[in-house]
Amino acid sequence: MSAAVTTVLGTSVPPFTPHAISVSLPTWKDNVGYEEGEKRVIDAMVIGYPRFFIHLSIRKLASICEQKFGVNGEKCLLCPTKRVAEECRAFMLSRSAEAGTTIPIRLVQFVVCPEDKQANGSSQNGANCVELHIVLFPADRFPLAKQFWQHAGKGISSRLAERALSILPDDIVHESSPPPLHAVRPMKLMNRHYSRSASIPKSPTMSAPPSPVIPSEEPDTIGADESTYLEERYGRNLPVEAAAAAKRAMRRRIAGVLVNDDHHDAHAGSNDVEIGPSSRGVSDVTEHDVFLYPTGMAAIWSAHQLALGTRPSAKSVCFGFPYADTLKVLEKWGPGCHFYGHGLDSDLDSLAELLEKEALTSSSPPVLALFTEFPSNPLLRSPDLVRLRALADKYDFLIVVDETLANFVNVELLPYADIVVSSLSKVFSGDANVMGGSLVLNPKCRHYPELKTYMAANFEDCYFDEDAIYMERNSRNFRKRIYAINENTEALCDFLRARSLADGASAPCAIKDVYYPKWSTPENYERCRIKAATSDHERDGGYGGLFSLTFTTKAASHAFFDALPCNKGPSLGTNFTLASPYVVLAHYAELDWVEQFGVDPGLVRISVGLEDRVTLLSAFNKALKAAEDAVRSSEVKQ
CATH class of the missing domain: 3.40.640.10 (Type I PLP-dependent aspartate aminotransferase-like (Major domain))
Structure with a gap:
């Protein structure tokens, strides 16, 4: 299975994947725009990381529930069980009480069954009922509810929402539309809390991004039923x-x-x-x-x-x-x-x-x-x-x-x-x-x-x-993929570290350091790393598929990220290489504070995939040259 590179802002990563858990943010400027709620970025997004961005199907289902059960403009959060809904209510009541306020919160159980649709002239033989537990609250308390969704990670999944939508009567589904995207900005809070025999998938390409596609409301052309049929x-x-x-x-x-x-x-x-x-x-x-x-x-x-x-x-x-x-x-x-x-x-x-x-x-x-x-x-x-x-x-x-x-x-x-x-x-x-x-x-x-x-x-x-x-x-092929990703990552890190200040590289040097378990607190990692010679394992364990880079200048960091020809977005551990200006995404509201823990705001985090190693090295060499050019340019200006 391969994953093409997408450079289209706001579309799914991998492309054309209706339940993708990453979203394309292809430039440094796009990532900053995401954090700042820039209209250009937010309006382009049709998907996002599920705990930060409410999937379109979940939004549509929530809108139906709000119209059916809400009063006085209430908003809602959808939970898979009664206990999760009660946990959400308890969290909201506790946090609001600490702030000296109270919130009227209602819980509603909504069971959607195939006969609901059959009664309207359509049949869904074999489909099971979907049980939803709805947490209703005043609309202005939605940011607090989002905290539970994000931190506890127990809201309903997009597949559950699609199943519910598929068995709701057509007239209800078609009458309801999800609120515009700008009304539900991705769930990024102002992070001030700190200061208080399967085969390995075929190698995807990194060098030939597809032609830009205009994002649509539905990011995939294959319907849910067709997709399930093909998989089975x-x-x-x-x-x-x-x-x-x-x-x-x-x-x-x-x-x-x-x-x-x-x-x-x-x-x-x-x-x-x-x-x-x-x-x-x-x-x-x-x-x-x-x-x-x-x-x-x-x-x-x-x-x-x-x-x-x-x-x-x-x-x-x-x-x-x-x-x-x-x-x-x-x-x-x-x-x-x-x-x-x-x-x-x-x-x-x-x-x-x-x-x-x-x-x-x-x-x-x-x-x-x-x-x-x-x-x-x-x-x-x-x-x-x-x-x-x-x-x-x-x-x-x-x-x-x-x-x-x-x-x-x-x-x-x-x-x-x-x-x-x-x-x-x-x-x-x-x-x-x-x-x-x-x-x-x-x-x-x-x-x-x-x-x-x-x-x-x-x-x-x-x-x-x-x-x-x-x-x-x-x-099923987890182990095989891990070994391949380990080898790709170590080869990349060896290459990049040889061109870094940490390894004594000469000017123009763009990379300051490479953060990777092979060099970061190595004695602690090695103590736990699996050694085949002293265990029942067939192979040695590696250092994993993630590393981070810091750069000698801000311009070099931005140039490297923008020039790197791979998918760019949140998440990690993908079968394809995925890059992110992680500190911008995770700590944008506290960049000065995180620096005291050695976390550089210009850090670029790389999750390495299963691509051909020569292709990977060529791609990173291209980005490194762009970063080194940025260093040279800044030196000339000085």
Whole structure:
């Protein structure tokens, strides 16, 4: 499967993908315009990252629900279950109470069934009912509701919305139109919280972008029914009725218990498949220790709720500079958070001092849980998990590790963690057409019994079946893709670092540094990297598919990004190379502040794909020459 490069602002990445999870922002100026709400950019967008941009199908369905159930111009948020709707209401009430206000919030259950459409002269044999839980509130409180949608990651998926629209009576669907795009600007909040045997997909091209296409309201020419038919007809997807088996296959894949996973294809969820000890570094892990979620953030949010529900109340710790929403979750739910933004040994020393001091004044554990990424996004720093585990054992708190960037093909993190979370939307999927997340419990950890008991009583499967079907299909060749992406990324990073100040390159030097686990806190990464010679794994783990570049001048940074002939937009872990001015997108309202943690506003983050390596090197050489030309030009002007 290949993905062409799109240079059309606001269209889906990959192109012509109705449920794409990235959007084309091809120039530095476009990314700034997105953050500033520039009309030129916002009006061009027909899709976006699902937690920040409400999909057109969801907007249309929400508009129908508002017309049917709303009063006095109420807006709504659509949730997949009653519990999620109640969690949304509780969040909104709590945050508004802190601000000294109250909000009238209503919950409505709406069940859409095929007979609703049949009663209007149309038939949808075989379709299942769709249950929606609608959170209604005054229109001016929509920004607060968006926070729940973004941070908790548990709103309905676009596929669920399309299923509901497909079985609603035609007259209702056709009468309702979604509000104009500028009325629902992508969900970017002003980020001030810190300061407070499948084969590998064929190589896509990077050098010949397609002719520009005028974006339309519908970004794909293939209808939902036709798309589902094609996926099932040619054996790529299981039928939707097999969703339970698809989820079981993914849980086994993530647990590392499938023997010869590459040869199971669509049968990994069957009852007669061969199961063995886990390859995750803790042999006792089973599929029953793995829990699936609709997004990676939902897994992180749920890990925090799990900690809050099983351990004595205390602040959490966020160790290292994290993905932005992780810290928001720790701050906005529960007692708060201690933030150690560098994630280096000096922060470990400070954390140890805090723990010792807090332990002297209370008989309860000094902190609730420590959340960290391995490695971190976007600086690719890896924490010292050995020392963190020792502190957790001494002071009795949980460790939650986000393994999204490294992934369990490359590293063994579970031995050091109580809980491991991951965004399956990234390289586990690779195709950038579906969201998902996972949470894994370590059966060897001290608090496993109470964690497992809590999950047995409280876990709710709200992962939409059709999304699970797509995710399972995408993940079948996960390991093969990881190894290919590892090799591509290391070759690119070696090439770029040789032309950087960090490696002593001579003028005109455009690259300041290359952030990549091979050079960023390498001793901590190597301690967890899988070595075939000392484990049961057939191959060594690599350094993952993500790296970041900083530049010697702002002009060089912009020139490199604009000249790089690859897809550009949010997300990472795609089978195709994807670039982003990450700091602009994640921290635009706090650029001065993030610099104190070594996060350069001109940083460019690269997620490497499966393209031919020669093509990749040529593409990056082209962009590097543009950056070096920008350096020369600035020197002449001086």
